[in-house]
Amino acid sequence: MSNLEWVPNRSSQLPLHQQIYAYMKRKIMNGEWTIGTKIPPQRTLALQFNVNRSTIVTALDELVADGLIQAKVGRGTVVMNNTWSIISSTPPPDWRNYVKSGTYQPNQSIIQDINNAESRPDIIRLGTGELAPELLPSEKMKKVFLQNKKQPLSLSYTEPKGDLYLREKICNFLKTKGIAVTPASVLIVSGGLQALQLISLGLLHKGSTIFHETPSYLTSVNLFQSAGMNLFGIPMESEGIKIDLLGRLKRQHNGALLYTIPSFHNPTGVSISKTRRKQLLDVCSKERLPIIEDDVYGDLWFEQPEPKPLKATDQQGLVLYMGSMSKTLGPGLRIGWLVGPEPVIDRLSDIKMQTDYGSSILSQYAVAEWLASGLYEEHLHHIRKELKIRRDLTLQILEKYFSEIATWNIPKGGFYIWLKLDMDVSMNKLFKKGLKEGILINPGNIYDQNDSTHLRLSFSYATAEQLEQGLIKLADLIEKRND
The missing domain is CATH 3.40.640.10 (Type I PLP-dependent aspartate aminotransferase-like (Major domain))
Known part of the structure; x- marks a missing residue:
């Protein structure tokens, strides 16, 4: 299930949990969420809808009462039925089997998480490999x-x-x-x-x-x-x-x-x-x-x-x-x-x-x-200058906050700094902790499954303020990796 594109209206007289209940019920009833579809965890829904977890619990309880979803051991919460499955003489197609049968392999789960997190307006993107919107002409x-x-x-x-x-x-x-x-x-x-x-x-x-x-x-x-x-x-x-x-x-x-x-x-x-x-x-x-x-x-x-x-x-x-x-x-x-x-x-x-x-x-x-x-050559000249400024700023921040926990290269162009930590870390744990703190990183095991010491840092997307704020948080998370 991809990122949810809807958020409840806080100006509405309808309580937030009822708005969420109605939204999720529509998804189920019109077949967008078919039987067997896994509902995201409560913490994830609370983050995506920008509400308290208790609000999510109340909305889910109403869906359970309607018989639309059910918590299954080992599978999480899944869609159980909809109007069509109840009144139809024949069951609807099991789209889960179709999805699993496709020959094209899905992205690594962590890359799916990165793609979804990039749409969050509150996230600081420390690994994104593209130019910041303000650098685009x-x-x-x-x-x-x-x-x-x-x-x-x-x-x-x-x-x-x-x-x-x-x-x-x-x-x-x-x-x-x-x-x-x-x-x-x-x-x-x-x-x-x-x-x-x-x-x-x-x-x-x-x-x-x-x-x-x-x-x-x-x-x-x-x-x-x-x-x-x-x-x-x-x-x-x-x-x-x-x-x-x-x-x-x-x-x-x-x-x-x-x-x-x-x-x-x-x-x-x-x-x-x-x-x-x-x-x-x-x-x-x-x-x-x-x-x-x-x-x-x-x-x-x-x-x-x-x-x-x-x-x-x-x-x-x-x-x-x-x-x-x-x-x-x-x-x-x-x-x-x-x-x-x-x-x-x-x-x-x-x-x-x-x-x-x-x-x-x-x-x-x-x-x-x-x-x-000739506009393209002019644009390249401008972008090179801007990227160099961002690279130099990133190097200054790294020198100040990472000198005792990591080493890094000094790129002569492009977007990336390959940061090598002085210790092995659980990349998945660091990634998840980063998301909770509002920072998005690209762990090295995306590019080499055996890598547990590198991060790909990008200086092309985040603003100067975001780079400093995000890298300070990242250094703190690395130093407290065992907490």
């Missing part, structure tokens, strides 16, 4: 749509690979990174996740092994696992992935692809050095191991640009290069791109047409205008 975006441009605004479907004008502008943008490519080798996608999904559907078979850095963002999504593939982690060091292991592991595990984030890695913030990038490309070329290069953070450097992407020196079509506007211009645009050999792009564009018939034409129009007008 909302007003300039409005002007882009209002201005009379030469580029016609169409509301029709685009061609399979995406709007040609946008792909041309992306090609021009990629030239600044040393990547020479034509529009035929560019596919517009609805964010990086869709690019990965298309790759899993169009290029790989069930049982394939995907190599990735450990820790890795890739382990926080079940995209490849849901397609029946295996993830295999390769350790990292200060300069990036340990490439001396690749050859042997490729042969032992028949690796199909390597997924890597060379610039400002998620979650560690590490960047692969120029020398290591060349070595990585050489090894993968020798082993015939294709690379998925995720470069969504590459433009967010602070003092100096990152080394050229792997794709810039790829002369064999070895690298599938992913870029996106989600981390720079706005995640709601849902616009990214995948660059690769034409046969690959042709194959994946055909699958994309079968799944969604193209990304939003309005978003494609907007991104093309930002790239063509």
